[in-house]
Amino acid sequence: xxxxxxxxxxxxxxxxxxxxxxxxxxxxxxxxxxxxxxxxxxxxxxxxxxxxxxxxxxxxxxxxxxxxxxxxxxxxxxxxxxxxxxxxxxxxxxxxxxxxxxxxxxxxxxxxxxxxxxx
Numbered sequence: 463x464x465x466x467x468x469x470x471x472x473x474x475x476x477x478x479x480x481x482x483x484x485x486x487x488x489x490x491x492x493x494x495x496x497x498x499x500x501x502x503x504x505x506x507x508x509x510x511x512x513x514x515x516x517x518x519x520x521x522x523x524x525x526x527x528x529x530x531x532x533x534x535x536x537x538x539x540x541x542x543x544x545x546x547x548x549x550x551x552x553x554x555x556x557x558x559x560x561x562x563x564x565x566x567x568x569x570x571x572x573x574x575x576x577x578x579x580x581x
Contacts, residue, residue, distance in 0.1 A: 476508070518542055 467473075471488040475481035477495035484491040496505045521542065548555055 518546075 467484075467487055469487075469489055471490075473481075473484045473488050473491045475484060475491070475493050477493040481491075481493065494505060494508065496508065545555070548558075
């Protein structure tokens with residue numbers, strides 16, 4: 463992550479001491495100390511973060527509510543990451559998925575279930 467920062471980066475954080483190094487690396491670092499509880503969750507500067515995290519949690523628990531999360535957590539998070547990284551080019555998601563489905567060689571069911579054996 464540090465290699466992705468430049469001097470012209472504008473950084474915003476929640477004021478944790480771990481983020482103090484940002485002040486030395488970027489021109490503009492703004493900390494928002496929000497406190498705890500409902501007041502912090504409603505802070506306007508972090509509304510989009512809370513919305514994103516809430517949507518991600520709802521998508522994962524709503525879609526996979528009948529499946530053991532611990533066994534498949536890596537797969538669920540990889541799927542969420544794939545969709546999140548391509549959110550600005552939504553028209554390409556379906557064609558890319560179809561291409562991947564056509565190009566991927568079939569695998570026996572036991573290979574798919576290897577995750578169950580590892581946990």
